[in-house]
Amino acid sequence: MDGSVSYENRFNRSVKDFFRKIFSQNLTRLSNAWFFFNTWMNQLRSVRIREKWMRRGVQSPPFMIVSITARCNLACKGCYSHAQHRNTEQEMSAENLSGVIAEARELGTSVILIAGGEPLVRPEILDITKKYPDIIFPMFTNGIMLSETVISRLGRQKNLIPVISIEGGMLETDVRRGHGVFDNVLRVMGRLGRKNIFYGTSITVTRENFDTVTHHGFISGLIAKRCGVFIYVEYVPAKPGTEDLTLTEPQKIRLRELLAEWDNTYPAQFIGFPGDEELFGGCLASGRGFVHISPEGRLEPCPFAPYSDTNVKDMPLREALASEFLRKIRENHHLLKETRGGCALWENRAWVTSLLK
Ligand code: SF4
16 A cells, blocks of 8 residues: 555545446447446546545545435345434435535535435435436445336436345345345346446345355356446444354455455456455545435434434535544544454444544
8 A cells, every 4th residue: 555645546546447447347338338438527527626625624525325214115134224223204305315415516526325224215316316417326225116117217317326235145135135035136137237227236245145245156147137336345243143244354355355356357346345445544434435424414424333413404514524523533544443343433333422422
């Protein structure tokens, strides 16, 4: 790791590289190629905007994760969102959501991950994201509500990219997510692929499904359905008593090696979370690389650290990003080295909550 180059520059370079690769990956599909070429250009522009704000001492994260709801049409075992018991009454309105996206765009945030719960229980997200064509919105969905109507809409609105959750094969997926979910997900992936709609998959990697989800057969099967991005999220034991599902040290090391290898062996992009953070000097939460907004509008360091001292319903995003709480975490990111369970902030939650006090 070249210490002389700031983490911001390294992170911005990796974002630019990522979209350049997505563009070249889609060269054979003309409509996608043109879209991703413009996306790549937009990312370059956003980097310059962020650099301008950073020079003025304003924190401007490249990425933002917005959980637009805690509601969901499934009840998966060990669901992280459900484990938080969020109050669904106070969810941000469509105006709130659109407003915070506009503010983030002004700060140069160029990728906004839409999460939940299940985002499609709020179909207004399709109209909200359509208003910001130069921002990429990966939408983390369980795939069940990707109807023909929604799929044809996605075909016309390429900046909203479905990222479908899967746990491995039928056994792993249906045991956690419910009977029939695996077949449903494969059907939806097939439809998206046939319609040349760019999409990805999100895989929660545990000690148990590690061998399945890192197997060539699993990956090539999804690539045959034209899956373009694979996001491997290391399991975080948010539910007490599930610590033995976290990756072992050898598995973590192996996953990093494989992710680097696969980038050069498969026609797709591979992302590890939080594994890749080490490339940028440790935890990227609290606005260093990304920040999380809860369904109620609370600005939190990370989806796995549900703590906050600000709400974007009550103040401009720029002001909330300057919060004392987030600043202290950013300043101490070097203390947040990789942990036993997928998230340094979760592991150090006693320290994190002490900052709030
Ligand atoms: S689909 Fe996601 S939010 Fe819904 S129950 Fe499953 S893990 Fe939780």
